[in-house]
Amino acid sequence: MKTLRFFAALMLCASQGVAPAGAAExxxxxxxxxxxxxxxxxxxxxxxxxxxxxxxxxxIFGRRAGSVEEFRYSDGLTRMGNxxxxxxxDSLDAYIENPKAFAxxxxxxxxxxxxxxxxxxxxxxxRQYSDSPxxxxxxxxxATPHEVALSDDILAIVGDxxxxxxxxxxxxxxxxxxxxxxxxxxxxGWPEEDFVVAMHAYKEKVRPHPVMQMMAGRLANDEIAAxxxxxGGLE
Amino acid sequence: xxxxxxxxxxxxxxxxxxxxxxPSLYAASHGGKPKVVVIGGGAGGATTARYINKxxxxxxxxxxxxxxRTYYTCFFSNLYIGGFRTIESLAHSYGGIxxxxxxxxxxxxxxxxxxAKTVTLASGDTLMYDRLVMSPGIDFVDGAVPGWDVTAQNKxxxxxxxGSQSELLKAQIEAMPEGGTFAMVAPPNPYRCPPGPYERxxxxxxxxxxxxxxxxxxxxxxxxxxxxxxxxxxxxNTHYSGMIERIGPDFGGNNVEVNPDEMTLTxxxxxxxxxxxxxxxxxxxxxxxxxxxLTDGNWAPVDGRTxxxxxxxxxxxxxxxxxQGDMPKSGFSANSQAKVAAMAVRGALTDSKVxxxxxxxxxxxxxxxxxxxxxxxxxxxxxxxxxxVDSFISQTGEDAALRKATYEESVGWYEGITSDIFG
Numbered sequence: 319m320k321t322l323r324f325f326a327a328l329m330l331c332a333s334q335g336v337a338p339a340g341a342a343e344x345x346x347x348x349x350x351x352x353x354x355x356x357x358x359x360x361x362x363x364x365x366x367x368x369x370x371x372x373x374x375x376x377x378i379f380g381r382r383a384g385s386v387e388e389f390r391y392s393d394g395l396t397r398m399g400n401x402x403x404x405x406x407x408d409s410l411d412a413y414i415e416n417p418k419a420f421a422x423x424x425x426x427x428x429x430x431x432x433x434x435x436x437x438x439x440x441x442x443x444x445r446q447y448s449d450s451p452x453x454x455x456x457x458x459x460x461a462t463p464h465e466v467a468l469s470d471d472i473l474a475i476v477g478d479x480x481x482x483x484x485x486x487x488x489x490x491x492x493x494x495x496x497x498x499x500x501x502x503x504x505x506x507g508w509p510e511e512d513f514v515v516a517m518h519a520y521k522e523k524v525r526p527h528p529v530m531q532m533m534a535g536r537l538a539n540d541e542i543a544a545x546x547x548x549x550g551g552l553e
Numbered sequence: 554x555x556x557x558x559x560x561x562x563x564x565x566x567x568x569x570x571x572x573x574x575x576p577s578l579y580a581a582s583h584g585g586k587p588k589v590v591v592i593g594g595g596a597g598g599a600t601t602a603r604y605i606n607k608x609x610x611x612x613x614x615x616x617x618x619x620x621x622r623t624y625y626t627c628f629f630s631n632l633y634i635g636g637f638r639t640i641e642s643l644a645h646s647y648g649g650i651x652x653x654x655x656x657x658x659x660x661x662x663x664x665x666x667x668x669a670k671t672v673t674l675a676s677g678d679t680l681m682y683d684r685l686v687m688s689p690g691i692d693f694v695d696g697a698v699p700g701w702d703v704t705a706q707n708k709x710x711x712x713x714x715x716g717s718q719s720e721l722l723k724a725q726i727e728a729m730p731e732g733g734t735f736a737m738v739a740p741p742n743p744y745r746c747p748p749g750p751y752e753r754x755x756x757x758x759x760x761x762x763x764x765x766x767x768x769x770x771x772x773x774x775x776x777x778x779x780x781x782x783x784x785x786x787x788x789x790n791t792h793y794s795g796m797i798e799r800i801g802p803d804f805g806g807n808n809v810e811v812n813p814d815e816m817t818l819t820x821x822x823x824x825x826x827x828x829x830x831x832x833x834x835x836x837x838x839x840x841x842x843x844x845x846x847l848t849d850g851n852w853a854p855v856d857g858r859t860x861x862x863x864x865x866x867x868x869x870x871x872x873x874x875x876x877q878g879d880m881p882k883s884g885f886s887a888n889s890q891a892k893v894a895a896m897a898v899r900g901a902l903t904d905s906k907v908x909x910x911x912x913x914x915x916x917x918x919x920x921x922x923x924x925x926x927x928x929x930x931x932x933x934x935x936x937x938x939x940x941x942v943d944s945f946i947s948q949t950g951e952d953a954a955l956r957k958a959t960y961e962e963s964v965g966w967y968e969g970i971t972s973d974i975f976g
Contacts, residue, residue, distance in 0.1 A: 441556065488892070492915075492966045495972075499624065500961075500968065535931075
């Protein structure tokens with residue numbers, strides 16, 4: 319629906335040569351840095367940004383959808399990229415407003431940002447990292463991306479994937495091993511550190527979901543690492 | 554201290570100085586790999602069969618005994634009644650489990666000889682086992698609702714085993730006269746799926762609101778309180794105001810009698826003419842447990858640390874049929890218990906590692922379109938029982954977006970658990 323509206327807006331724009339009413343606008347990059355906190359559990363941007371649970375967002379403006387190497391996208395987003403979707407302010411605005419309405423099978427398990435102003439702030443923030451590599455600010459804004467402060471000891475635990483496989487039977491009652499992302503998010507193939515951070519964020523009740531708070535709440539640090547190793551190794 | 558099997562296996566492995574000693578124990582007993590028979594192909598049994606087979610990598614011979622070729626999940630069958638699912642979407646075959654290597658036998662288990670360690674099937678065949686897993690679900694207590702027995706289930710369906718009973722109940726609701734009465738006789742504790750009767754009421758109310766808005770719903774309930782009561786009552790007020798009347802034990806909801814031929818429900822001496830009567834009688838463990846001599850009262854007591862019967866160390870009993878402690882009788886619980894049972898069985902038969910048992914359960918219920926709620930808990934087992942260690946429940950007054958997300962989550966869970974059960 320949203321996709322249709324978006325393409326309709328593009329066509330209108332092309333035929334009349336003017337921005338359609340209600341087109342997305344860049345607003346305040348500093349406020350956008352605050353909005354980006356909603357994204358940074360999964361996305362990094364800035365110097366040395368790399369793929370996390372989501373792809374890095376440097377040069378996102380002008381990037382073909384689904385095109386960051388070594389990142390596993392949903393079939394739908396890859397197809398949209400192959401069909402010619404290039405991220406610009408309007409397409410990003412539509413995607414961020416309601417990811418699943420834009421690309422129904424997207425692995426981005428995020429409800430979206432409904433507030434137009436917040437999206438404008440966020441887009442202005444991201445825009446700073448897309449002009450050219452030379453313009454990427456040196457101070458990495460995602461240098462402390464963790465939702466919870468974890469000691470190096472916890473992050474250094476090497477998980478035992480066999481133990482993780484045993485523990486995973488509690489997860490697979492809800493989360494599917496094929497990575498299906500409908501209603502219950504897929505959890506396979508995540509970078510191990512992101513998995514560990516997410517689980518500790520539930521354990522410390524920084525993330526709100528009650529089932530996950532309960533499940534993570536009784537996992538020891540080595541058990542979380544084991545699960546991260548097991549699920550991280552699944553394709 | 555008496556040697557148990559694992560210790561004996563360990564000791565014999567030491568003597569033979571070879572880990573091959575463990576399988577040879579069974580080769581000696583009946584010429585082959587250790588044998589596991591699983592009775593019941595629902596959330597408990599099918600999961601156990603799959604996990605033992607998958608995790609033992611062919612070292613254990615697993616046979617699953619299940620009479621039906623197509624299994625209809627009880628969970629989500631209320632959503633079928635409400636019009637949110639098709640009956641086909643609840644149907645699962647055993648093709649996946651069979652292709653993974655489990656020997657699936659479509660027959661009724663009619664007897665267990667625990668001394669000979671055999672299961673007798675309706676066909677007359679017998680199956681030998683080293684370990685037996687029983688997950689037969691529930692049967693109804695005879696005489697629990699005066700006037701009703703299973704021969705009346707076509708006139709007054711229970712619809713508490715999904716499939717044709719669910720279809721029958723839905724058809725009866727759809728055929729109700731304008732302004733007619735749907736009645737439910739709710740069961741006493743403990744029973745399968747604690748929120749189930751009340752989710753069903755919600756779904757029936759939704760269906761009637763769409764097609765027959767002047768119809769009434771009457772519940773005769775022997776229980777003072779019920780699962781998610783605050784959430785359901787809030788939802789009923791919001792969505793189905795004035796439609797639902799519940800008569801609890803204070804007003805005789807525990808003193809009922811039905812007449813299937815006359816279509817009457819008598820509550821505390823007052824006769825009500827009803828158009829549909831959904832009788833959900835008191836429940837007990839699937840009758841095979843009783844025949845095997847493994848029940849105490851209506852249920853089969855187990856040690857939650859391994860789900861092993863308190864009466865026979867070679868038999869594990871799980872799911873709705875067992876008495877284990879604090880876990881509700883639900884498909885989620887059965888699936889959770891199955892993984893503990895599978896691990897215990899493998900440990901006993903192949904010397905694989907056994908970890909401490911952990912259990913969890915979440916029950917989602919749908920009250921109205923996009924209005925989902927949930928309750929859940931985490932459990933650990935001790936000598937005495939499976940004990941709740943943490944829990945949560947949806948709150949009254951939650952916003953619509955959260956309720957919608959909870960419903961969508963439940964749909965995702967259905968896909969997750971059914972692929973975990975059936976492969």
